[in-house]
Amino acid sequence: MKDINVQATNKINIIGKLMDVSLGSGTLSDGRKYERATLTVRVKQTFGGREEVSEVPVSMFAAQYTKNNKSNPGYEQIQNLKTMKTVQNVGMDQADTVRISGAQIRENNFVSKSGQLINGWQISTSFIGTTSAADAATFTEELFIMDMHDEMDREGDPTGRLVIKGGIVQYGGKLDVLEFIVEQPEAVEFISRNWNVNDTITTVGRIRVTSQEEKSSGSSSSWGEDIPETTTRFVRELIITKGDDEGHEEEFAYDPADIKKAFNVRKALIEQMQVEATQPKPAAQASTASKYSWE
16 A cells, blocks of 8 residues: 555646735744745636636745755745736736746635634645746646535535545645545546545646626515625635546555544544634733723
């Protein structure tokens, strides 16, 4: 079986217009300076013959020097990013087309004050450059299949799409769990017949980060003029478009027992996050300098 400490294949490729950049800086506990950046890349790509526009967020983080006191290439990449032209500053036509390479996707969960777990993911990279290549927002991921089920809509009816819960083995045997979607009917049919829970599978697909407008009637009464209501639903999906015909051979597949251990470690960390989120915070000491008449 494959050693749980061997990272799974985890490759993200993004090419598109640089929309905007947000920068920050600080100092690590050992005194080294660091910089971070959050950028958005606008990508036009085709899903099942239909063109869509996604705006994909990407994060960068690097200390100025490595622990061996050598210049950090990732830090230099952030300096390079600062010179690039964004849509926000110069408009769509003049903005740089950028390539995000060496990127990876990771689980990015947080817990609400009520203790509810909000699942998410984050793309991070250390390398960015300009290019004239065609737009793309794609992934190549090695997954341990933990669950597969039909997607249901709000009314409980099947949408025709398949949901795959996949475990991605990260550095040091850490397990991230992400949801992937299969939406082409022929792909859903093939995967349902040939992939199984506990298989290790290499997949490829496209990243969708967009918004969709949903219209609904504002009233169910039988009289008067109906005023439609429009809401915006933000969509962040990982769409599998292709992959292995079947699970990896035993030598190249993760052991379900190892995955279970890593999953239990992840579960304990999430439970700790939930406990901490619901614990009452110490009351802030009231200030007597800024009282209002109604207090």
